[in-house]
Amino acid sequence: MKRILTYGTFDLLHYGHIRLLKRAKAMGDYLIVALSTDEFNAGKGKKAYHTYETRKKMLEAIRYVDLVIPEESWEQKINDVKEYHVDTVVMGGDWAGSDKFDYLKDYCELVFLDRTPGVSTTQIKKDLGLQEAVSGIDQLPGEPEE
Numbered sequence: 001m002k003r004i005l006t007y008g009t010f011d012l013l014h015y016g017h018i019r020l021l022k023r024a025k026a027m028g029d030y031l032i033v034a035l036s037t038d039e040f041n042a043g044k045g046k047k048a049y050h051t052y053e054t055r056k057k058m059l060e061a062i063r064y065v066d067l068v069i070p071e072e073s074w075e076q077k078i079n080d081v082k083e084y085h086v087d088t089v090v091m092g093g094d095w096a097g098s099d100k101f102d103y104l105k106d107y108c109e110l111v112f113l114d115r116t117p118g119v120s121t122t123q124i125k126k127d128l129g130l131q132e133a134v135s136g137i138d139q140l141p142g143e144p145e146e
Contacts, residue, residue, distance in 0.1 A: 002028035005080060006090040007071050009036040011048040012124050013058050016116035023113055024090040025064035032084055033059050034071040049130060081107045 006024050010017050010033070025031040036044075038052045048055065052070070059068045069080070081089065086108050091101060093114035104110050124130075 004028040005032045005086040007034045012121045016119040021064040032067045
C-alpha cells in the first residue's frame with residue numbers, strides 16, 4: 001500500500017483544496033492529511049477562520065482523505081514519515097524551489113503540486129471582507145475583534 005502525506009491549514013475549504021487532495025490521493029492508496037492546529041498557526045502568526053476541530057471534521061468527510069492527524073510543529077514531518085510509513089510527501093507548489101524540506105528525500109519521495117489558479121483562502125477572505133479570526137473562533141463578516 002502506497003501512503004501519501006500532505007500538510008496544510010485547509011481553512012475555508014474550497015475547490016483548490018479538493019483538487020489538491022484528489023491529486024495527492026491519486027498518487028497512492030492511502031492519504032494522510034496533517035492539519036495545522038490552532039496553536040501551530042498562532043506560532044506562525046496566522047489564525048484560521050474555522051477551529052481545528054471544525055476543519056478536521058470537514059476533511060474527514062472528504063472521500064479522498066483516509067486519516068487526519070494534527071500538525072503541531074515544523075519538526076514533526078520526519079517523525080510523521082517514519083510513524084505512518086509514508087512513501088510520498090506532497091507539498092504545495094509554493095514550496096517548490098525551496099530546500100526547506102529536502103531532508104525528507106532521504107526517507108521518502110517529495111512532490112510539489114501546483115496550486116489551482118484563481119482560488120485561495122486568502123483571496124476568499126479578502127473578497128468576503130472577512131477579518132482574521134480571533135483565537136480560532138469562527139467569525140462572521142463585520143464582527144469586531146475582541
